[in-house]
Amino acid sequence: MDTQQARRFVLGLMDVSPAAYLTTIGPDRRPYTRAMLNLRNRKQYPRLVELFAPHNEALLIYFTTNTSSGKVQQVRANPAVCVYYCEPEKFHGAMLGGDVEIVDDAKVRESLWQDGWEMYYPGGPNDPDHTVLRLAPAFAQGWHGEGSFEFRVSE
Amino acid sequence: MDTQQARRFVLGLMDVSPAAYLTTIGPDRRPYTRAMLNLRNRKQYPRLVELFAPHNEALLIYFTTNTSSGKVQQVRANPAVCVYYCEPEKFHGAMLGGDVEIVDDAKVRESLWQDGWEMYYPGGPNDPDHTVLRLAPAFAQGWHGEGSFEFRVSE
Numbered sequence: 001m002d003t004q005q006a007r008r009f010v011l012g013l014m015d016v017s018p019a020a021y022l023t024t025i026g027p028d029r030r031p032y033t034r035a036m037l038n039l040r041n042r043k044q045y046p047r048l049v050e051l052f053a054p055h056n057e058a059l060l061i062y063f064t065t066n067t068s069s070g071k072v073q074q075v076r077a078n079p080a081v082c083v084y085y086c087e088p089e090k091f092h093g094a095m096l097g098g099d100v101e102i103v104d105d106a107k108v109r110e111s112l113w114q115d116g117w118e119m120y121y122p123g124g125p126n127d128p129d130h131t132v133l134r135l136a137p138a139f140a141q142g143w144h145g146e147g148s149f150e151f152r153v154s155e
Numbered sequence: 156m157d158t159q160q161a162r163r164f165v166l167g168l169m170d171v172s173p174a175a176y177l178t179t180i181g182p183d184r185r186p187y188t189r190a191m192l193n194l195r196n197r198k199q200y201p202r203l204v205e206l207f208a209p210h211n212e213a214l215l216i217y218f219t220t221n222t223s224s225g226k227v228q229q230v231r232a233n234p235a236v237c238v239y240y241c242e243p244e245k246f247h248g249a250m251l252g253g254d255v256e257i258v259d260d261a262k263v264r265e266s267l268w269q270d271g272w273e274m275y276y277p278g279g280p281n282d283p284d285h286t287v288l289r290l291a292p293a294f295a296q297g298w299h300g301e302g303s304f305e306f307r308v309s310e
Binding site for chain 2: 018019021023024025029030031032033034035080081082084086088089091093095097142143
């Protein structure tokens with residue numbers, strides 16, 4: 001599997017993975033993982049497919065979360081994260097690593113917003129407790145069922 | 156959800172999670188996640204249910220992997236890991252954190268061994284490339300669909 005094939009494999013997995021597993025490093029230097037909404041899942045978020053399309057080469061990831069959450073505190077102190085996508089029944093997995101950024105742009109918050117999220121963020125997309133995280137991964141690695149792959153995303 | 160309820164919730168999730176997501180810290184101090192066989196999955200590994208039963212209070216985890224793998228190198232240098240179990244469609248997730256150990260005990264390797272693993276370890280359970288990792292977690296945290304929980308495992 002060459003880098004182009006591996007990139008397509010990773011994109012295909014991001015399209016269908018039921019969740020995205022985000023790992024941050026805590027103040028105790030230990031890893032902390034939790035499932036996040038996979039906004040690249042095409043069935044779950046069909047309206048976002050076009051938003052991601054121009055950034056597919058970069059494998060761009062967005063997360064939406066509570067500003068008050070532990071993970072936001074953690075990434076403020078240490079932006080090193082990884083995100084894992086998986087179809088366990090097929091033994092397909094891909095990990096993307098890099099430094100996550102906190103996006104302070106109302107347009108991005110509004111463009112990601114989905115009906116029903118008022119339940120989590122009563123003030124809407126620009127509720128102060130609504131934070132968007134963005135990861136433009138630096139590297140990818142994973143397993144495609146028959147072997148492993150690894151590439152720099154900028155390659 | 157009190158600690159006993161949370162512990163039962165975590166055990167229930169370990170029983171059914173299709174994979175266990177193991178995160179290690181690399182020499183670059185970044186997190187690395189990959190899916191591992193969830194040997195506590197009762198449907199997939201019915202013969203191991205009895206092996207784990209006496210260790211349910213401790214939420215004990217075993218992994219089996221290649222000695223030559225990157226993760227074994229990583230945990231030798233830094234044993235801090237977390238393991239995540241998940242049913243994404245139910246928004247159920249649990250993370251167990253602690254220091255992982257490399258188990259150098261032929262009996263444990265043999266008791267975990269499953270038919271067919273010769274494909275990965277041609278020499279059988281005591282193939283030098285077969286390593287067993289054990290995590291007796293120090294703490295647990297997660298989300299049970301309606302709220303979060305957190306507890307010290309020794310409590």
